[in-house]
Structure formats: structure tokens, C-alpha cells
Amino acid sequence: MISVVIPMYNEAESVAALCGQVNDALATAPWSWEVVFVNDGSSDATVEKLTEQVRRFPDRFLLVDLQRNFGQTAALMAGIDHARGDIIVPMDGDLQNDPKDIARLVAKIGEGFDVVSGWRRNRQDASLRRVLPSRIANKLISVISGVHLHDYGCSLKAYRRDVLVGFRLYGEMHRFVPIFARWQGARITEMVVDHHPRQFGTSKYGLERIFKVLLDLLLVKFLTQYETKPIYVFGGVGAMFFGLSGIATIYAFFLKFFNHISFIQTPLPLMVMFGTMTGIMCILLGLIAEVLVRIYFESQGKTQYTVRKVVRQNGDAPADGKGAA
Structure with missing residues (x-):
């Protein structure tokens, strides 16, 4: 129909x-x-x-x-x-x-x-x-x-x-x-x-x-694309903030030792702290999301894949949307 x-x-x-x-x-x-x-x-x-x-x-x-x-x-x-x-x-x-x-x-x-x-x-x-x-x-x-x-x-x-x-x-x-x-x-x-x-x-x-x-x-x-691996998204964002924090740290030391500019004269220490804390929070959120995903799939009896059909010697069996062991 x-x-x-x-x-x-x-x-x-x-x-x-x-x-x-x-x-x-x-x-x-x-x-x-x-x-x-x-x-x-x-x-x-x-x-x-x-x-x-x-x-x-x-x-x-x-x-x-x-x-x-x-x-x-x-x-x-x-x-x-x-x-x-x-x-x-x-x-x-x-x-x-x-x-x-x-x-x-x-x-x-x-x-x-x-x-x-x-x-x-x-x-x-x-x-x-x-x-x-x-x-x-x-x-x-x-x-x-x-x-x-x-x-x-x-x-x-x-x-x-x-x-x-x-x-x-x-x-x-x-x-x-x-x-x-x-x-x-x-x-x-x-x-x-x-x-x-x-x-x-x-x-x-x-x-x-x-x-x-x-x-x-x-x-x-x-x-x-990330339903079963949310840590990839949160971890990726966290890595980006860690990277920005690292760049700010290097630049702060460069100004300190080569241009004789004190840390407190620039916003760089604040950027380092902000980037580090945000990166840590993103990683922790990713771990929480991973736990929730596993609870969801296991409590609902769901699989992480779908099957179009199963081919056997006596013919094709229609898929029920779940995986075969």
C-alpha cells in the first residue's frame, strides 16, 4: 500500500x-x-x-x-x-x-x-x-x-x-x-x-x-554520525581549547623572556585558565555522554547497527532491524 x-x-x-x-x-x-x-x-x-x-x-x-x-x-x-x-x-x-x-x-x-x-x-x-x-x-x-x-x-x-x-x-x-x-x-x-x-x-x-x-x-x-561515540565531539572540542591554552601559554612566555612583558600585563593567563578549564569540562561531558549512550542502548536492547537482510542457503530472510549474533 x-x-x-x-x-x-x-x-x-x-x-x-x-x-x-x-x-x-x-x-x-x-x-x-x-x-x-x-x-x-x-x-x-x-x-x-x-x-x-x-x-x-x-x-x-x-x-x-x-x-x-x-x-x-x-x-x-x-x-x-x-x-x-x-x-x-x-x-x-x-x-x-x-x-x-x-x-x-x-x-x-x-x-x-x-x-x-x-x-x-x-x-x-x-x-x-x-x-x-x-x-x-x-x-x-x-x-x-x-x-x-x-x-x-x-x-x-x-x-x-x-x-x-x-x-x-x-x-x-x-x-x-x-x-x-x-x-x-x-x-x-x-x-x-x-x-x-x-x-x-x-x-x-x-x-x-x-x-x-x-x-x-x-x-x-x-x-x-556520533550517536554512539559522543566523546569524539566533546573530546575534539576539548582538544581545541587545550590547544588554544597551549598557544597562549607559549606566547605568554615568549613575551616574558624576549619582550620583558609581565604575565599580568596581558590577558594571556586568563585565556590559559579559561581554555584549560573549558577543555576539562568538555572531556568530562564527553565521558558522561558515553555512559548515557551505553545505558540507553543496553536498557532498550538496541544494537549499534541495522541489517538490510540475511542471506541463507534456503533464501533471504527479511531483517528485523537488529543485528544477528
């Missing part, structure tokens, strides 16, 4: 057209499907209009109504949690994504990929306020993550459900699922999708999101 997950926030004017387009696009699909709408605390008539559509198509549409506005990432996570499909296809509810692209994304998954990311190559948004900042952010994300995609902000993607197992979404992390999946060994590709001008309302996002996105990217990188 294919589950299309659509978070909605104050999109009452788009509901009827969106539901009609999605139903028309998937009516002749060769696979079973469902659409999970998530009302993210809308203050207009979005939930009432979605309820009407769910009553019209009770076998196809599902509505998850959140108590308040939690943000797009939380709404997407709620939709994934309630979806039944083996393939998850998120998309926006503002009519800018084209439901006709869903079948193309699913077909690409059928070629053996785990994630297919949409690329709005001909994006229909304001060039200076939306498109240019988005391109800058995409470049930065690609450089930092090492996963090169043209359009991380495109909501229209397709995922095999198993790449989402064990990964909870927070903040603005929904755009980083392809990065997390690649770091876990998933096969990723990109596909050009259609993008239409916004018909109703205004965008809910502005330039302030770029800073939040970059902070979330750093968090994702830490959680995926």
Missing part, C-alpha cells in the same frame, strides 16, 4: 481542489493507496472541509486532527505514525505539488531505491524571498552533509517505510530524512517534479527558517 501524507495548516480554500486532484491522480493506480491528512491546528475551516472530504471517501482518506499547531515536521510525523503503507509519500497541501508525480515517484522506488527526492527545478515562488535563500541553504546542506541534492525543501518525496524506522522528526528535520537515510546506507535518487504557483493564501515560511534549518542539520549530523 502507498500512503500519501499531507500536513495542512490554514489551507481551507485548497481542500476541495486538492482532494479532487489526488483522487483523480490515484484512481487508476495499480496499487492500493490511502491519503492521510493532518490538520496542524488550523484556525480557519480546514478541519471542517477535510472532514467533509473524508466522509465522501471513507475508504481512501483519513484525517488526523492535532490539538494545536505543532509545525510541519510534527504534523508529518503524526501522519507517518498513522499511515499503513509500505511506501510513504509526503506532499504539501497548498496545490503547488502535483499529485500526478506520485505515481512516478513510486515507480522509481520500484527500481530499487529507498528514497526518491523531488526536485522543483522550475520553482514557482518569489525569486528573492524564497528561491535564492533556498538555493543557498541547499548548497550549505549538501556541503555539510555530503549528500548532494538540489532541493531539500521539496516536500514531495517517496520513502520506503523501513528507512524511517527508529528516526523521530523534530524541529525542521523533515527535510533531512534523505540525509539520515543515506548515512544509514539507503539508496537515494532525485527526480524532477512539477511545481505550480500558489493559488490561495500566503507561504507560512520566511528567511528566518534558514538559521533554524542549519541548526537542525548540525543536530542530525551529531545524532547519526
Whole structure:
């Protein structure tokens, strides 16, 4: 089954057209499907209009109504949690994504990929306020993550459900699922999708999101690459402060013996003390983090690896996400 997950926030004017387009696009699909709408605390008539559509198509549409506005990432996570499909296809509810692209994304998954990311190559948004900042952010994300995609902000993607197992979404992390999946060994590709001008309302996002996105990217990188060895991060920062303290110490002695400048005439002793104490604190925090990581894995019965499948003489056994002894 294919589950299309659509978070909605104050999109009452788009509901009827969106539901009609999605139903028309998937009516002749060769696979079973469902659409999970998530009302993210809308203050207009979005939930009432979605309820009407769910009553019209009770076998196809599902509505998850959140108590308040939690943000797009939380709404997407709620939709994934309630979806039944083996393939998850998120998309926006503002009519800018084209439901006709869903079948193309699913077909690409059928070629053996785990994630297919949409690329709005001909994006229909304001060039200076939306498109240019988005391109800058995409470049930065690609450089930092090492996963090169043209359009991380495109909501229209397709995922095999198993790449989402064990990964909870927070903040603005929904755009980083392809990065997390690649770091876990998933096969990723990109596909050009259609993008239409916004018909109703205004965008809910502005330039302030770029800073939040970059902070979330750093968090994702830490959680995926250093989750089991946090001492590497804290120890690395501690070593940097120890290094700065050492340089300050050498320079202080240089000034003392060659320029006859007393220690107390410069801020160098303070820098040495600050660098040393900060370095020690970072090392100790790293050790505490290591203990917490071990408590977490051992108490939860988790392994530090995942298995795609196990090949035996009598056939392939599906992986359960855990390691074999």
C-alpha cells in the first residue's frame, strides 16, 4: 500500500481542489493507496472541509486532527505514525505539488531505491524571498552533509517505510530524512517534479527558517554520525581549547623572556585558565555522554547497527532491524 501524507495548516480554500486532484491522480493506480491528512491546528475551516472530504471517501482518506499547531515536521510525523503503507509519500497541501508525480515517484522506488527526492527545478515562488535563500541553504546542506541534492525543501518525496524506522522528526528535520537515510546506507535518487504557483493564501515560511534549518542539520549530523561515540565531539572540542591554552601559554612566555612583558600585563593567563578549564569540562561531558549512550542502548536492547537482510542457503530472510549474533 502507498500512503500519501499531507500536513495542512490554514489551507481551507485548497481542500476541495486538492482532494479532487489526488483522487483523480490515484484512481487508476495499480496499487492500493490511502491519503492521510493532518490538520496542524488550523484556525480557519480546514478541519471542517477535510472532514467533509473524508466522509465522501471513507475508504481512501483519513484525517488526523492535532490539538494545536505543532509545525510541519510534527504534523508529518503524526501522519507517518498513522499511515499503513509500505511506501510513504509526503506532499504539501497548498496545490503547488502535483499529485500526478506520485505515481512516478513510486515507480522509481520500484527500481530499487529507498528514497526518491523531488526536485522543483522550475520553482514557482518569489525569486528573492524564497528561491535564492533556498538555493543557498541547499548548497550549505549538501556541503555539510555530503549528500548532494538540489532541493531539500521539496516536500514531495517517496520513502520506503523501513528507512524511517527508529528516526523521530523534530524541529525542521523533515527535510533531512534523505540525509539520515543515506548515512544509514539507503539508496537515494532525485527526480524532477512539477511545481505550480500558489493559488490561495500566503507561504507560512520566511528567511528566518534558514538559521533554524542549519541548526537542525548540525543536530542530525551529531545524532547519526556520533550517536554512539559522543566523546569524539566533546573530546575534539576539548582538544581545541587545550590547544588554544597551549598557544597562549607559549606566547605568554615568549613575551616574558624576549619582550620583558609581565604575565599580568596581558590577558594571556586568563585565556590559559579559561581554555584549560573549558577543555576539562568538555572531556568530562564527553565521558558522561558515553555512559548515557551505553545505558540507553543496553536498557532498550538496541544494537549499534541495522541489517538490510540475511542471506541463507534456503533464501533471504527479511531483517528485523537488529543485528544477528
